Amino acid sequence: MTSVFAPATLPAWDSFDAYLFDIDGTLTRDPSRIHVQAFADCASHVLGRTVTLKGITVHGSTDAAILRDACSMSGVEDEHWRPLEAAIFSRLISVVHERRHLMQITLMPGVEQLLDHLAARGAVLGVATGNLESIGWLKLDLAGLHHRFTFGGFSDRFAVRAEMIAHAAHIARRHTASGASLCVVGDTPFDVSAAHANNIPAIAVATSIYSVEDLRAAGAEWVVSSLADLLPANHSPSPASNLQSTLA
Numbered sequence: 001m002t003s004v005f006a007p008a009t010l011p012a013w014d015s016f017d018a019y020l021f022d023i024d025g026t027l028t029r030d031p032s033r034i035h036v037q038a039f040a041d042c043a044s045h046v047l048g049r050t051v052t053l054k055g056i057t058v059h060g061s062t063d064a065a066i067l068r069d070a071c072s073m074s075g076v077e078d079e080h081w082r083p084l085e086a087a088i089f090s091r092l093i094s095v096v097h098e099r100r101h102l103m104q105i106t107l108m109p110g111v112e113q114l115l116d117h118l119a120a121r122g123a124v125l126g127v128a129t130g131n132l133e134s135i136g137w138l139k140l141d142l143a144g145l146h147h148r149f150t151f152g153g154f155s156d157r158f159a160v161r162a163e164m165i166a167h168a169a170h171i172a173r174r175h176t177a178s179g180a181s182l183c184v185v186g187d188t189p190f191d192v193s194a195a196h197a198n199n200i201p202a203i204a205v206a207t208s209i210y211s212v213e214d215l216r217a218a219g220a221e222w223v224v225s226s227l228a229d230l231l232p233a234n235h236s237p238s239p240a241s242n243l244q245s246t247l248a
C-alpha cells in the first residue's frame, strides 16, 4: 500500500455538498446473483430465444446496456428485442421481486459508518446506479439503507452510464443548490469515467473485481481498498494506509 496524498488542489473527500453512490460492489454485494440470473431468464422467456450474459460486462454497466450487449452476444437482432425491451424489464422487475427472499445482500465494510459521517457533515446522499429503479430501491430496502438516501438516479431511461450520472447530478442539485459540489462513489472504471464526463470527481473503492491499481489507472481522484479506509478513525498518514489520490 502507498502513502496518503492530500494535494492542495483537491478538496477534502468528505467536503462535498452531495454524493452519488453506486450500489452493486460499492454499497452492497449479493453472492446469490439473483439479478443477473433473472436477466438471462427473462430475456430468454420474452424473446423466445436463449439469451446469455456469458462474456458480457456486468460490473459498472447499466441494465439497459446489459440487455443490449446480451442480445448482441446471443445473436438477437435489434429489431427483434428493442420492441420488447419494456416487456423484458417489466418481467425482470417482477421476477427479482418474487425472488427477493433468495437474495443474500450484505453491506460492504464501513458503509453505515461512512454514511453516518457524511450525513453528520450535512451532505445530501443519493444513489446513482445502473440498476432499474425498482430493483435498485429493492436492494437498498433489503440492505436496510433505503432511508439514508434522499434521491436516486437509475438506468431505466439511460443505457449510457454518463447520462444516468448527469440525470442523478441534476436531481442532486435540485435537493441542494445549482452550484452544489458533487462527488461520485463507485467500484469500477466506468463509474469514474461517467463521473468525469460530467466534471464530477470520483472516489473509487476496490471492493469488487477491480483492483486499487485498476482504479488509479482509471483516474479516480481517491482510491481506497474499502470505504472503511475513508473513515477518520482509520485515516492515518502512515505508509500502511491505502487512501490514495491519483493527483499526487
Ligand SMILES: [Mg+2]
Binding pocket: 022, 023, 024, 025, 026, 059, 060, 186, 187, 188
Ligand atoms: Mg458497481
